Amino acid sequence: MGQTLTEKILDDHLVEGDLTPGEEIGIEIDQTLTQDTTGTMVWLQFEALGLEDVQTELAAQYCDHQTYQFDFKNTDDHRFLRSAAGTFGAHFSRPGNGICHNVHKENFAAPGKTLLGSDSHTPTPGGLGQLAIGAGGLDIAVAMGGGAYYVEMPEVVNVRLEGELEGWASAKDVILEMLRRLSVKGGVGKVFEYTGPGVESLTVPERTTITNMGTELGATSSIFPTDDQTEDYLERVGRADEFVELGPDEDAEYADEITIDLSELEPLIATPSMPDNVVPVREVEGERVEQVMIGSCTNGSYEDILPAVKMLKGNEVAKHTEMIIAPASKQSAEILARQGHVAELMAAGVNFSEATCGACIGIGHVPASDSVSLRTFNRNFEGRSGIEDDNVFLCSPEVATAAAIAGEIVDPRDLAEEYDLEAPGIELPEKYDGSKADLISPDEAIDDELIKGPNIGDVPLKDPLGDTVGGETILKMDDNITTDHIIPATADILKYRSNIEKLSEFTLSRVDDTFAERAKAAPGGVLVAGENYGQGSSREHAALCPMYLGIEAVFAQSFARIHKANLFNFGIVPLAIDEETYAKIDQGDDIEIVDNIGEGVRSGADEFTVSVNGEWEFTAELDASERERDILAAGGKLSWTKQQAESGGAAPADD
Ligand code: MIC
Ligand code: SF4
Numbered sequence: 001m002g003q004t005l006t007e008k009i010l011d012d013h014l015v016e017g018d019l020t021p022g023e024e025i026g027i028e029i030d031q032t033l034t035q036d037t038t039g040t041m042v043w044l045q046f047e048a049l050g051l052e053d054v055q056t057e058l059a060a061q062y063c064d065h066q067t068y069q070f071d072f073k074n075t076d077d078h079r080f081l082r083s084a085a086g087t088f089g090a091h092f093s094r095p096g097n098g099i100c101h102n103v104h105k106e107n108f109a110a111p112g113k114t115l116l117g118s119d120s121h122t123p124t125p126g127g128l129g130q131l132a133i134g135a136g137g138l139d140i141a142v143a144m145g146g147g148a149y150y151v152e153m154p155e156v157v158n159v160r161l162e163g164e165l166e167g168w169a170s171a172k173d174v175i176l177e178m179l180r181r182l183s184v185k186g187g188v189g190k191v192f193e194y195t196g197p198g199v200e201s202l203t204v205p206e207r208t209t210i211t212n213m214g215t216e217l218g219a220t221s222s223i224f225p226t227d228d229q230t231e232d233y234l235e236r237v238g239r240a241d242e243f244v245e246l247g248p249d250e251d252a253e254y255a256d257e258i259t260i261d262l263s264e265l266e267p268l269i270a271t272p273s274m275p276d277n278v279v280p281v282r283e284v285e286g287e288r289v290e291q292v293m294i295g296s297c298t299n300g301s302y303e304d305i306l307p308a309v310k311m312l313k314g315n316e317v318a319k320h321t322e323m324i325i326a327p328a329s330k331q332s333a334e335i336l337a338r339q340g341h342v343a344e345l346m347a348a349g350v351n352f353s354e355a356t357c358g359a360c361i362g363i364g365h366v367p368a369s370d371s372v373s374l375r376t377f378n379r380n381f382e383g384r385s386g387i388e389d390d391n392v393f394l395c396s397p398e399v400a401t402a403a404a405i406a407g408e409i410v411d412p413r414d415l416a417e418e419y420d421l422e423a424p425g426i427e428l429p430e431k432y433d434g435s436k437a438d439l440i441s442p443d444e445a446i447d448d449e450l451i452k453g454p455n456i457g458d459v460p461l462k463d464p465l466g467d468t469v470g471g472e473t474i475l476k477m478d479d480n481i482t483t484d485h486i487i488p489a490t491a492d493i494l495k496y497r498s499n500i501e502k503l504s505e506f507t508l509s510r511v512d513d514t515f516a517e518r519a520k521a522a523p524g525g526v527l528v529a530g531e532n533y534g535q536g537s538s539r540e541h542a543a544l545c546p547m548y549l550g551i552e553a554v555f556a557q558s559f560a561r562i563h564k565a566n567l568f569n570f571g572i573v574p575l576a577i578d579e580e581t582y583a584k585i586d587q588g589d590d591i592e593i594v595d596n597i598g599e600g601v602r603s604g605a606d607e608f609t610v611s612v613n614g615e616w617e618f619t620a621e622l623d624a625s626e627r628e629r630d631i632l633a634a635g636g637k638l639s640w641t642k643q644q645a646e647s648g649g650a651a652p653a654d655d
Contacts, residue, residue: 002249004156005225006191009131009246013114015148021155021255022189024625026148031108032056033117034090035100036063037489038137038539040077040498042118043084044459045141047450049641052088054442055146058108059090062100066363066494067356069095073495076453080498086445088144097438098329098355101125101297105208106331106432107439110242111226116143120215120538120562121297121378127207128233129226129246134215136540136566138637147641150627152561154191154220155255161198163263167423168412171206172299172376172396175213176268177260180278184480185532187217188561190255194224195248198262203426204233205303212298213378216275218535218560237432267411269374270394273382274480281399281411290371292323292404294397295353296360299376300328302335302432307424308350308401309341311412315419317349318407324365326353331434350404362386362490374403381482381536383510386490398424456498460548462571462635465601469552469573470592470610471524473585475508475515479530483563485510486534486542497541504545519549528577528585529556534563543570547636553593555610555620557582568628571636573597575608575620589613593620601629 003011007019016026032054034042039061061081069075078095085092093103100117101124109115109125115132116122122134133151143149159178165171178192192214194207202210207224214222224230225247234243267281294300294308305325317323325345327333333355336342342352359365360377366386367373373385373392380392393409402412405419415421440446477485487493487503488510496503508515519525527546533556534542543566546554553573567574577585585591594609594617601622608620624632634640 001253002251004193004248004252004254005223005246006156006193009112019153021153023153024150025153026150027114029056029116029143029149030113031058031115032140032144033100033104033115033122034061034140035065035119036077036081037065037494037497038118039081042137042141045138045638046088046144048459048638049145051145054089054144056144059144060104060108061085061090062093062103063095064099065357067095067354068364070491071495073455076455077498079451080456083447083451086447087449089442092440094438096330096354099297099357102301102328106237106329111230111244111246116140116149118538121212123214123221124208124212124297126211126221126223128204128230129224131221131223133221134538134562136538136562136569138540138569142641152189154189156191156193158254158257159192159194160196160257160259161194161262162196162259163198163261164201165262168267168398169265170396170398171209173265173268174260175210176270176278177265179216179276182217183276184216184274184535185218187219190219192219192222199224200227203229203428205301206426209298216378220561236428267399269399270380272391273380275379275394284409285411287372287409289321289374289403289408291367291373292321292400293359293365293375294400295326296377297328298378299397300326302332302429303426304376304397305336306427307397309344310424311401311421312348315405317404321404321407323349323404324351324353326358327355330355330438331432334434335429374400376400381484384484457500460500461639462547464635465598465633467596467598469597471526471552472522473528473587473589473591474519474522474525475512475527476587477511477529480532480535481529482536483534483539483542484536487539487545500544500548503541504548507545507549516549519551524552525550526591527551527554530582531557533559535560538562540566543567543572547572568631569637571632573632575622577620581618585612601632
């Protein structure tokens with residue numbers, strides 16, 4: 001039987017298991033990516049594991065999320081990251097050089113290689129045939145140390161593209177259409193592999209918009225085959241020699257197939273406050289817009305800004321609307337500046353930010369109260385923009401620019417008539433020839449020891465799993481709780497990412513601001529949630545902080561992939577419950593696992609009897625591999641990995 005592209009790359013990198021969907025596999029990692037808000041923990045864990053040198057072919061450390069450095073704590077984090085990259089042998093991208101996924105795509109992403117990153121949008125370079133997966137920081141630390149990455153073998157779904165995009169429809173509309181059809185949990189346990197005759201019409205930047213936002217489907221990854229478009233892109237970024245032709249076998253078998261006819265797509269928009277609330281733009285036309293932003297790792301590159309240049313020629317941003325462009329990479333901004341486009345945009349009323357994630361997580365450009373903001377980003381979770389009850393819509397650069405000109409949401413096809421606009425289409429620069437001054441290779445490193453500021457603490461450890469787990473139900477939550485609910489990423493909180501004691505005070509504050517205090521005071525404690533608990537970010541802090549506050553187990557109807565792995569990694573037991581049980585449990589209920597949990601976890605038990613207030617009982621399921629059970633039993637992955645190394649087991653190697 002033939003193989004899918006995903007299976008081929010996994011097969012090439014397989015170190016444990018076989019490619020049976022649902023079974024755990026171990027794969028070798030070629031490249032890693034870390035960023036500033038998850039990276040500090042990664043390197044502290046790398047240090048705590050006693051590792052000395054990066055073992056992967058390439059490791060790259062980016063500073064992209066909080067580049068405005070509002071607080072010395074951010075700047076200290078960046079200096080620490082530079083020192084860690086230098087000390088351990090990683091490339092270092094300075095603050096302001098751009099968003100990790102975009103800078104990685106331009107400089108390092110390579111077809112056929114595996115990439116593991118401590119950011120959920122790591123799958124971005126799937127658009128050029130790289131198998132890239134987002135994971136919790138501790139998994140990256142272990143991979144950088146030479147250890148395998150373990151993941152459930154995903155089902156591979158064939159997304160067959162037919163036709164070509166026409167007029168004002170764009171790559172963003174392809175992924176918004178996927179979200180409209182499948183929802184934010186439709187991709188859990190899956191890799192979306194794009195195939196079909198429509199693929200060849202899409203350039204690499206268009207493909208990476210799609211693979212990037214595949215994360216919002218909850219997917220393990222998304223990938224395109226490589227072809228002339230890939231070769232062309234690699235040539236433009238000056239890495240033509242890295243091209244390899246890759247694709248599925250003709251008789252490859254997929255778990256499922258979805259067909260999208262590109263020629264039938266129209267401009268779409270995700271309405272507040274979930275990326276899958278997708279409707280045609282025409283359905284929400286006429287809404288007054290006060291802010292428009294082009295940026296983020298999804299649509300912030302040169303190719304995403306150029307449509308704005310074309311559409312704003314001879315036009316201006318409406319007087320009651322602010323338009324901000326935050327380039328995804330400094331290189332994009334530099335090329336646009338050399339071409340004179342930055343000046344043209346400024347003259348049309350656009351405000352330029354430095355190349356950063358920033359506003360995507362509520363750092364800068366927070367929308368005004370009770371106002372609409374249109375963004376080319378990938379997430380519009382409630383409050384993520386920095387204000388509660390926000391109204392953030394997600395759309396393509398074309399739809400965003402149309403709104404900036406009109407001052408209201410408008411389908412660009414309708415605006416085109418009035419303003420005599422032509423669909424801008426996609427255009428790549430001749431060469432991506434920006435300066436590399438902000439990229440420091442391991443050979444150019446200026447540090448050879450770690451520099452820790454006063455805010456950089458230790459990584460907390462947990463005791464091995466005991467016989468009992470339980471306590472008060474400190475919080476009961478709904479479906480689709482995001483990691484932004486669990487540990488918000490706004491400026492006031494982000495500065496504590498390297499200081500767990502302080503950061504944990506903000507745990508679940510978006511849901512209930514008394515949570516942290518109550519959790520800390522209670523002996524033990526559990527969380528109860530509906531479907532898709534922990535969707536969104538890879539931030540391991542969303543497990544680390546509840547662990548620090550004493551949470552011992554999470555009972556949920558289902559879990560998001562990365563968050564579930566993070567719960568194991570920090571010794572919190574993730575248990576599945578059915579809808580009926582979820583409905584019956586109340587906040588405040590006293591929950592005790594009746595069976596000896598420590599023994600059960602170690603011996604492979606997958607069902608546990610749980611008592612509520614000593615009055616009624618239910619069964620909760622533990623879906624865990626042998627390795628995950630060992631990790632839980634040890635009190636988390638850090639302790640487990642250390643134990644493995646001490647006993648000469650299969651832990652990260654160091655030379
Ligand atoms: C996000 O988009 O939520 C982030 C901020 O990039 C996170 C990483 C983090 O929390 O630091 C992600 O997507 O993993
Ligand atoms: Fe940065 Fe936003 Fe992309 Fe996350 S989703 S990496 S915060 S731009």
